[in-house]
Amino acid sequence: MYQEWASALPHVVAWRSVTPPGAGPKRILPDGCLDLIWQDGTVFVAGPDTTAQIGLAPAGSRHAALRFGAGTGPGVLGVPACEVVDQRVPLDALWPAAEVRAIAEAGDPVAALTAAARRRWQGTDPVMVALAGAARRGLPAGVVAERCGLSARQLQRRSNNAFGYGPKTLHRIMRLQRAVMLGRAGRPFATVSAEAGFADQAHLAREVRAMAGVPLTALLR
Structure with missing residues (x-):
């Protein structure tokens, strides 16, 4: 069972899950976010990923979490995202x-996480919101940099702090997310590659394997 909903905090999604009996490993794709996760009484940070992670939890394991988008997580954590990337x-x-x-001991972990995040909330950076949207x-x-009056170096540094990596990696991650969404909607792979922004179907195949670890066919299965 998995549920998610919009948190009271901007660009933050709350979610919870219970691992069903017989569940196998779960492939977790990078999404440009970091999460604060409560799992069966332990609390940890899932830093921004650059490649897929494999999650395996025992049957009945419970998760409750906040997923921070648009670069909002590091202000709450108190450390730049690049210090926890892929960790x-x-x-x-x-x-x-x-x-x-x-x-960890709260009866409602999502509420406890939300209250803690609200106490540490630093607001949103409009530039990072614009970068995520782009x-x-x-x-x-470069469109974001030009509109915001930043150099490429300045945008790179701010992106590293907010997302854990630079704009090019963020772009690749979001392109992967678009491809998976289109593939799950039943679009032919040639259409997926064109609409998601890949050069061709071979480019789509290389990028999906590099970032997800499996071909798109296996990822959608």
């Missing part, structure tokens, strides 16, 4: 142990 980090390595213990639409990062 799973215990939250008490970043926050006071007493605060993390209160979340990446989702397949627009070049």
Whole structure:
């Protein structure tokens, strides 16, 4: 069982899940976000991923979490996203142990995570919101830099802090997400490659395998 809904915090999604009996490994694709996750009484940070992660939880395992989009997570964590990219980090390595213990023992972990995030909330960076939106639409990062009066180097640095990587990697991740969405809608792969912004179907195949670890056919299965 998996449920998600919009959090009260901007660009943040709350979600919870329970692992059903007989569930196998789950392939978790990069999505340009980082998560604060409560799992069976432990709390950790799932940093922004650059490639797919394989998750395997025992039957009955419970998760409750917040997913931070548009670069909003690092302000709450208190560290740049590039310091936790492709990592799973215990939250008490970043926050006071007493605060993390209160979340771990909470009857409603999502509410506890939300309250803790609200106390540390730093607001949104309009440039990073614009960069995330451009990446989702397949627009070049240079468009964002020009509109915001930033150099490519400045945008790269701010993107590293907010997302864990630069605009080009963010663009690739969002392009992968578009391809998967189109594939799950039943579009032919030639159409997927064109509409998602790949040069051709071979480019689509290379990128999906590089970032997801399996061909698109297996990913959609």
